[in-house]
Amino acid sequence: MRIKTALNINNSKSLLNKVLSRKDLRWSALFVLGLLFFIIWNAIFLNDAAFSKWLSAIAQTYLLGLLSVILSLSFGWIFALGEELLFSENKFLNAGFYLFIDLLKSIPQIVIILLGYIPLFFYFDNSPLVQTLWLAFVLALSFANDVYEEISNRIAVSKNYGFYNAMLALGIKESRIINRDVLLLNSAPYLINRAVVIFASSVFLLTSADFIVSVGLAPQLTLSGLPATLGNILATATSKEDILAIREIFADPLYLKELLTTHLQGISAAFALVFTLISAYEISNGLVERKKLNA
Amino acid sequence: MNSARNKIKNHFVGIVFYGVVFVALIFLAGTQKEGTDFKNVRELLGITQTDIGNELDMAVLEDAIKIFYPRKTATSILSALKKYKEKVLTSRETKSGNAESSLNAKLIKTILLQAAAFFAYFLFIAFALFYLSESFAILKFKSRNRGKYSVLEKTIELFDKEFERKIYHKKFPYAKTLKVSIYGVAKALAVLILFSPAYLIGYVFKFDYGNVTFLAYVFLVIFTNGLLATSVNKFYRLLETEKSKGYVKTAKIKGVDFDYKNSANVTLLRIFSPRKYFGSHVLNQIYRNAHRQYLSAFKEIVRFQITGMIIVELSLNIQNGFFYGMLKSLMNKQYDVLLFVLMLIFFAVKFADVIADYFFAKENAKYEN
Amino acid sequence: MKFSVEILLDDLRKIEIRNLEFENGKINFVFGESGVGKTLISQAALGLLDEKQFKIKINGETYSQYLSALGVSEMIKRSFYVFQEPSAHLSPVMKISEQLNEGKIKEPQEKAQIAKNIFPHLTKKEINRLFDVYPEPYRPSGGEKQRVLNLMAFFAMDKLSFSTAWNSLFVFDEPTGHLDVPLRNAVLSELVRIFVKDKPTVVFITHDYSIVSFIGGKFPDLKDFFNYSEIYADGETLAQRKFLPDEYLKWISSVELLKTKPRKTVLKIKKRIEVYGKTLAFLNENKTETDAVLREGEIIYVKAPSGTGKTTLAKILLGLESANFEAEIDGIKLNGKTSTRVYKKLIYGKRLAIAFQHADEALNQNATVREIFEALENIDSGSLRKSFELLFGEPLENFSGKKIKNLSGGQKQKINVLRALSVNAKVTILDEPLNGMDLESVKRTILLLQNHIKNGNSIILISHNEDVFDKIIPNKIYLKEV
Incomplete structure (x- = not known):
């Protein structure tokens, strides 16, 4: 069979065709398969201690990414719904809400996350659960504004050009219009796209913040309770050497073999991170193209 | 125009409000240098004459507490003790930080100078990023509209050629395969760099510890962390959205120049010109419409740019930078200094917002009657 | 060709x-x-x-x-x-x-x-x-x-x-x-x-x-x-x-005039409306300014040159456009300062309902026909079924699982009109209700309008389709910029 035809046929119901012809699904599959491949590869070439450290770092990073997605979607939803149904009826609440949002979006995300480390260092118990949840909360807070803007933008679109006012004027409850008609029936692809982007950004920012803190000024302040993330692994001296070794490849392309076996710890941590980011980018792009989401 | 003025007015309301809040907090943090939470612990240490740096002393004290207090109280005292110990040790190790613990005139001046330098870099990079992202996005748009396609599609075409070759016994297309492979590898490398965090690229190219020149810094901020990739994509999406709009169809039926292959209006020189103009080509309209929206969309990118700058500065340990001071004050719990830096960051972002809104309003005013 | x-x-x-x-x-x-x-x-x-x-x-x-x-x-x-x-x-x-x-x-x-x-x-x-x-x-x-x-x-x-x-x-x-x-x-x-x-x-x-x-x-x-x-x-x-x-x-x-049996006044709009610095006035057939009055069981046809603001009038009545006006609907006074809370509690769906002119915009394209009607509160499903069959010539069940976006423009418009009428508000505003319909649908829609006013409900009809509405609606009022 010609591959080109396989990629182009839309009306065939076969799952494989569907996955191949849709960029978002293609990359989702590639992401999962790639991840499995890394795990198997690393299980073979890394020593047991390093492998379990790497695996747990990936798990912890993704777990935080997922929690951050769930929490930030909830925050954004609460903000948008509150604005629409509650705050707009009260001047002071309204002003307070906008000032809060103003602050949230005027502090760069990485700064919010670094500030979030303060209580972890100085005030919290070393319980991994509390620390993980707190970190997810901080991450989510830094993305809450994006979700809020997405949702209120969707509401505005259906208000200006759409069914929102038509339904409202027929006496249909606003909460139903927003939750069911605007969000569930009309915004799912937008929110899924947002979730993919937030997941990737969370992974990226978390890794960077952990890297900064681990490599930075006060190594004595490492978080004793929290499992390491990809960022912590990248900041270790071994990983650093592994990554420095990439340069050898420019002089001797065959050095690639060494990179993928002896220098595996740093390389695989770095690659897992970059691979996640690229996959998320492509999945999001595919989704935007396929569902024709507005830029 | 009115809504733009309102937006800018709102920014100033935010600036004034938070300016006051920050200043108040800074004073508050300055006066309450030492919290009361360690009072009990310090008293305890005073009574028992324990040296907190001495492991043996501490072990004895812990045992004593466990004996003399009920279990719950003992646990809480012990954890307070542990934190106090960490705090004391930290401040012992970072003596320099401890010495300039409060916000004085000299420190303010240093921070302001750093902030000014940061802002100058920030503006330079923002303009460069804006220009580069538009140019590359148009380049991509042009090549997609000429019928050029992705590496994947090119590879598939090769396989299809192979299929044809088998049927018709033709020669294998070596030259084409080589071309596609080189293109594929180059693209993969480019994608890897564009999506790598700055510190990975910094390591690979050995930009580290004072080794970061201005150019390297700018390169890292723009070309890594996915910043350029996402901003090019953003503008490319706007172009694509515009392309499917009704006025483009009207232009098409009017017989306006739609040729992306040979038209003298869409040369490389015109695409990379700072003042982009594509004559009577339909791209001119598509570009102007997209450009108008990109100005406001760019605000989001600018926030991410600041994040990128912070990551480059902190992860590569660029000493004496603006954010390096922030991280130091954070680690040393100099909350007044931290708040001061935060206030400046807040102002910087707000100022960037104002600039973006100003350009947006200015661009839009062109098309108002 | x-x-x-x-x-x-x-x-x-x-x-x-x-x-x-x-x-x-x-x-x-x-x-x-x-x-x-x-x-x-x-x-x-x-x-x-x-x-x-x-x-x-x-x-x-x-x-x-x-x-x-x-x-x-x-x-x-x-x-x-x-x-x-x-x-x-x-x-x-x-x-x-x-x-x-x-x-x-x-x-x-x-x-x-x-x-x-x-x-x-x-x-x-x-x-x-x-x-x-x-x-x-x-x-x-x-x-x-x-x-x-x-x-x-x-x-x-x-x-x-x-x-x-x-x-x-x-x-x-x-x-x-x-x-x-x-x-x-x-x-x-x-x-x-x-x-x-x-x-x-x-x-x-x-x-x-x-x-x-x-x-x-x-x-x-x-x-x-x-x-x-x-x-x-x-x-x-x-x-x-x-x-x-x-x-x-x-x-x-x-085609014949719709039969009406007007009863007591249900809606009264003061003769002048100020919106966006423009002043609109209602005129009767003799071209003199007058209050717009609508009685129960009556249909009124609002006529105006294009661009005068017929749709704006609808939005003003619904509190969706800010304007200086006075009106009274079934005992509730409305003006430019009436709060949205009053509209949501007392007006929408009870005293006023509307079918906006573009069905594509008025209906949620991703909802099914069933979901469109399910969203309405307290509607009589028996009479909905009847009206649906009258409009479509087919039972509602044949359509209920279909998504709006997969229907033709005429079908969408019929659903848009039917939805507005089936909440049984005292007054329903229909803005270009025949938009996009074929002749058969036009005929069926006219029957539906007749049924609706027979039950004592009232309709404000906005349209530039004079060919049809001049023939069927006796009661007209003109909107003019003064």
Whole structure:
């Protein structure tokens, strides 16, 4: 069979065709398969201690990414719904809400996350659960504004050009219009796209913040309770050497073999991170193209 | 125009409000240098004459507490003790930080100078990023509209050629395969760099510890962390959205120049010109419409740019930078200094917002009657 | 000219028509419900669709084969297309005068004359001033923009020369939807005037059957140059059939007034309304200012020149547009300062309901028919079923699982109207309720209106379809800017 035809046929119901012809699904599959491949590869070439450290770092990073997605979607939803149904009826609440949002979006995300480390260092118990949840909360807070803007933008679109006012004027409850008609029936692809982007950004920012803190000024302040993330692994001296070794490849392309076996710890941590980011980018792009989401 | 003025007015309301809040907090943090939470612990240490740096002393004290207090109280005292110990040790190790613990005139001046330098870099990079992202996005748009396609599609075409070759016994297309492979590898490398965090690229190219020149810094901020990739994509999406709009169809039926292959209006020189103009080509309209929206969309990118700058500065340990001071004050719990830096960051972002809104309003005013 | 067209949409729906025929050298009026696919088919014929977005086959060839054929590419050079949404089809970053002067429409011979004919109320200077602006969302008005698009087609028709060697195809896709009757007639007259000179092939897509009355009455000598047909859904595919103008004319002369038994006053609007610095006034048939009064069991027809703000009036009453006005509806006083809370609690769905004019916008495209009606509170499902069957000729169950976006424009509009009527508010506003419907649906909708007022409900009807509503509604009021 010609591959080109396989990629182009839309009306065939076969799952494989569907996955191949849709960029978002293609990359989702590639992401999962790639991840499995890394795990198997690393299980073979890394020593047991390093492998379990790497695996747990990936798990912890993704777990935080997922929690951050769930929490930030909830925050954004609460903000948008509150604005629409509650705050707009009260001047002071309204002003307070906008000032809060103003602050949230005027502090760069990485700064919010670094500030979030303060209580972890100085005030919290070393319980991994509390620390993980707190970190997810901080991450989510830094993305809450994006979700809020997405949702209120969707509401505005259906208000200006759409069914929102038509339904409202027929006496249909606003909460139903927003939750069911605007969000569930009309915004799912937008929110899924947002979730993919937030997941990737969370992974990226978390890794960077952990890297900064681990490599930075006060190594004595490492978080004793929290499992390491990809960022912590990248900041270790071994990983650093592994990554420095990439340069050898420019002089001797065959050095690639060494990179993928002896220098595996740093390389695989770095690659897992970059691979996640690229996959998320492509999945999001595919989704935007396929569902024709507005830029 | 009115809504733009309102937006800018709102920014100033935010600036004034938070300016006051920050200043108040800074004073508050300055006066309450030492919290009361360690009072009990310090008293305890005073009574028992324990040296907190001495492991043996501490072990004895812990045992004593466990004996003399009920279990719950003992646990809480012990954890307070542990934190106090960490705090004391930290401040012992970072003596320099401890010495300039409060916000004085000299420190303010240093921070302001750093902030000014940061802002100058920030503006330079923002303009460069804006220009580069538009140019590359148009380049991509042009090549997609000429019928050029992705590496994947090119590879598939090769396989299809192979299929044809088998049927018709033709020669294998070596030259084409080589071309596609080189293109594929180059693209993969480019994608890897564009999506790598700055510190990975910094390591690979050995930009580290004072080794970061201005150019390297700018390169890292723009070309890594996915910043350029996402901003090019953003503008490319706007172009694509515009392309499917009704006025483009009207232009098409009017017989306006739609040729992306040979038209003298869409040369490389015109695409990379700072003042982009594509004559009577339909791209001119598509570009102007997209450009108008990109100005406001760019605000989001600018926030991410600041994040990128912070990551480059902190992860590569660029000493004496603006954010390096922030991280130091954070680690040393100099909350007044931290708040001061935060206030400046807040102002910087707000100022960037104002600039973006100003350009947006200015661009839009062109098309108002 | 014959076309067999197959278009596969990306959500797997297919639009297919065999042997669609346009007669050469004539004005082909094509009627039918909106949204069945007339637009896509005619755009496909002129190479205006994106091959990446749709899979298209024309006359058995792939799209690119079709477009690269010499006959077709030469035809496209001699063709034009007037799109139906005027706002989207003008570039916001070029002045209108520039947009009227590029490509094949540059410098036509009769430029000034044509412009004057379709902007009859403006002087030459005013026309130039109108063209010397960038199109903004609300300025120029939708009607003005629509006439600009028509102008482009007329310029092209005027400029190009048509010989028998190559075909030409001028498609006007609902080109008068934003115009009131006098302006619509001005555009139609101009079309006929320019057409007569060289007689290119023209396709005029519309669902406005009243065009028949005008064309027949005004140009009896040119009868042989007009061809009427209807496109309709025949099972899964589309088909074309002859449309007989006389049948329509017979029907329209036979429709009767709706029967009303007015009772006590339910709505009263003070005679003057201030909105956006404009003052609107209600006038009675004697052209004197008056309060608008609506009684229970009554229907009132609001008439106004296009661009006066008929839709704005509806929005003002619903508190969706800020204005200075006074009204009283079933004991509740309304004015520009009434809070949204009052509207939500006492007005919406209880005292006032509305069907907005564009069903595409008023209905959630991703909802199913069932979900559309489920969202309404306290509706009588028995009478809903009955009304649905009256409108569609089929039981509700046949439709309930279908998504709105997969229905035709006429079906959407019927659901839009039915939804508004079935909440049984004291007063229902219907804004262009016949938009996009075919003749059969028009007849059925009129029956539904009759049933609704018989039950003691009241209707405010906003429309420029005077052909029908002048005939059936005795009670009229005029809205005018003063």
